[in-house]
Amino acid sequence: MSPVIRPKPSIERMKEYVAGRNIEEVARSYGIDERDVIKLASNENCLGPSPLAVSAIKKAASSIHLYPSVDGVELREALAAHYDVPVGNIVTGPGMDGVMETLLRVFLDKGDEIVIPLPTFSYYENVAGFSSAVPVFSTRRPDYGLDIEDILSKVSERTKFIFITSPNNPTGNVTPVEDIERIASAVDCLVFVDEAYIDFADRTALGLVRKYDNVIVGRTMSKAWGLAGLRIGFAFVPEWVLGQYMKAATPHSISRVSIAAAIGALGDKEYYEKSVETVRKGRKYLAGNIPFRTLPSEANFILMDVSPLKSKYVADECMKRGIILRDCTSFRGMGDTFVRVTVGTPAQNKRLVEALKDIRGGA
Numbered sequence: 029m030s031p032v033i034r035p036k037p038s039i040e041r042m043k044e045y046v047a048g049r050n051i052e053e054v055a056r057s058y059g060i061d062e063r064d065v066i067k068l069a070s071n072e073n074c075l076g077p078s079p080l081a082v083s084a085i086k087k088a089a090s091s092i093h094l095y096p097s098v099d100g101v102e103l104r105e106a107l108a109a110h111y112d113v114p115v116g117n118i119v120t121g122p123g124m125d126g127v128m129e130t131l132l133r134v135f136l137d138k139g140d141e142i143v144i145p146l147p148t149f150s151y152y153e154n155v156a157g158f159s160s161a162v163p164v165f166s167t168r169r170p171d172y173g174l175d176i177e178d179i180l181s182k183v184s185e186r187t188k189f190i191f192i193t194s195p196n197n198p199t200g201n202v203t204p205v206e207d208i209e210r211i212a213s214a215v216d217c218l219v220f221v222d223e224a225y226i227d228f229a230d231r232t233a234l235g236l237v238r239k240y241d242n243v244i245v246g247r248t249m250s251k252a253w254g255l256a257g258l259r260i261g262f263a264f265v266p267e268w269v270l271g272q273y274m275k276a277a278t279p280h281s282i283s284r285v286s287i288a289a290a291i292g293a294l295g296d297k298e299y300y301e302k303s304v305e306t307v308r309k310g311r312k313y314l315a316g317n318i319p320f321r322t323l324p325s326e327a328n329f330i331l332m333d334v335s336p337l338k339s340k341y342v343a344d345e346c347m348k349r350g351i352i353l354r355d356c357t358s359f360r361g362m363g364d365t366f367v368r369v370t371v372g373t374p375a376q377n378k379r380l381v382e383a384l385k386d387i388r389g390g391a
């Protein structure tokens with residue numbers, strides 16, 4: 029690194045985001061045929077993409093020499109119709125990650141704070157660092173529910189956001205809407221409810237966006253909608269946020285191909301329902317058959333506690349057998365015995381259960 033030009037301290041201190049390992053990499057390092065590797069590490073949709081999304085992409089291909097709309101308005105309109113929410117309450121971006129980056133860019137200044145209940149998705153902390161803001165942590169209760177009193181006690185004059193992930197990643201539990209409402213009504217800062225996995229659960233906090241001017245609900249098309257490779261996220265925001273968001277958003281940040289595919293997928297009710305149904309059934313099968321303690325989940329993944337084994341050992345042994353899982357050691361506050369598995373197709377789930385039984389028996 030240059031001795032003269034340094035990155036700003038918040039970046040220098042930051043740990044790199046750890047993503048799930050990919051199929052090509054694992055196939056290469058273990059000498060396995062790519063076709064025999066299954067990835068149950070990043071909570072993608074095991075059914076593949078919606079055929080309507082794929083045909084929309086083909087149709088959009090001949091116009092890719094033109095810029096997409098500056099603000100994804102066609103997609104915002106399609107989302108407004110689908111969710112029956114005014115278009116003035118919807119923003120879009122390159123993945124929910126991109127939406128969060130824009131929102132935090134709007135609100136966070138150096139030294140501002142965001143409150144994060146742990147354990148959870150680690151990217152919030154990184155995005156706060158981009159603005160030299162400070163993450164303040166609250167610890168969830170032993171059942172991974174929120175400790176509301178503790179969260180409220182950590183809110184200061186400098187707090188701009190509280191992040192609530194529901195269902196939570198990696199634990200899989202939903203936060204009751206009443207808990208979110210208690211927090212939102214008690215604070216002046218914004219409450220960001222990350223509902224990346226809400227399609228697999230049955231309670232959403234969406235209604236609170238209409239009721240409170242400080243609640244934002246983030247969503248993604250990467251999970252239930254099967255479009256992780258295209259990077260499409262959106263959020264339901266109070267109307268006053270929209271104009272500020274548009275000023276800070278990267279122009280044209282969702283590609284033409286992505287917009288077309290997203291609109292195509294939104295029209296594929298059959299695919300969506302099948303995705304949700306496959307997850308609900310697979311989740312039940314895995315919870316009943318995994319030979320370790322599993323946590324109840326309302327998402328498309330299950331967290332298992334592999335103790336007395338270590339998570340790294342179990343994840344490595346699975347990888348040797350061509351199954352990629354997520355060792356949760358990199359999640360702050362999660363310890364070293366938790367492994368997260370994405371619900372797959374029935375055949376993938378069965379192969380996983382057999383591998384885990386084998387690993388458990390051989391350890």
Ligand SMILES: *Cc1c(COP(=O)(O)O)cnc(C)c1O
Pocket residue numbers: 122123124125126149193197222224247248249250256259260261
């Ligand atoms: C997957 C995930 C996201 C990000 O989704 P993208 O839209 O793909 O950026 C956000 N939050 C949580 C909790 C996730 O697990």
